[in-house]
Amino acid sequence: MYKRFAIEGDVHGSLDLVPLAVRRKLDLAGLKLSLAGWQALSRAERLALCQLPVDTDEDIAVYAEVLRGFAARAGVALSPLAGAPVRRADWDLAGVRARLSARLGPGGAPDDDALGRLTEEERYAIYKLADPARGPEKLRALLGELGLLRDDGGDGRPPG
Incomplete structure (x- = not known):
């Protein structure tokens, strides 16, 4: 499945x-x-x-x-696929953490324990939707769906 x-x-x-x-x-x-x-x-x-x-x-x-x-x-x-080969390591815990931190700011990303409980498919989805070329709406919706939404003001940017 x-x-x-x-x-x-x-x-x-x-x-x-x-x-x-x-x-x-x-x-x-x-x-x-x-x-x-x-x-x-x-x-x-x-x-x-x-x-x-x-x-x-x-x-x-x-x-x-x-x-x-x-x-x-x-x-x-x-x-x-164009570009570098895609590897599972791209969306491992460190890869997802880095992409989320870049997208949401250091305080906007879920903690490692929460990210560590995700499946590979869930980490991949976060990794893809956290791409800076995408709008923040789907990323925020996915984080909410996965129970990982942080209070960042509602726009995908860090507070402040």
């Missing part, structure tokens, strides 16, 4: 948009799939891509092979 975040709304019912859980899997596989490409896949294929595990290097290799097969059947182009 994959993590379904409430902040994603009906994404999981319709699968018209790429869920955060699949974005993590695509990042780990080092592949980019456009929204149009995602929508060209059958619903059964999209659901399979949500459910397939990526816990080990072998799982990731199988995931990439299955995705390539689905894409080939649908005539969808896949491309490698």
Whole structure:
């Protein structure tokens, strides 16, 4: 079973948009799939891509092979991710802490105990939504959903 975040709304019912859980899997596989490409896949294929595990290097290799097969059947182009390779360490406790501190200020991020209780999928979602290029609304909503919301004035910036 994959993590379904409430902040994603009906994404999981319709699968018209790429869920955060699949974005993590695509990042780990080092592949980019456009929204149009995602929508060209059958619903059964999209659901399979949500459910397939990526816990080990072998799982990731199988995931990439299955995705390539689905894409080939649908005539969808896949491309490698631009930039540095994505690693699980990017959203480990230290990575999430650093990104949240940069985004919310040193006092705005949840403590290490709270962050340490999160699953990998939850840490990934925080890491992605704490990207400085994104607005703070979804990050704040996710932190609230996960019970981690800090009192920072409501705008994603540190108090003061």
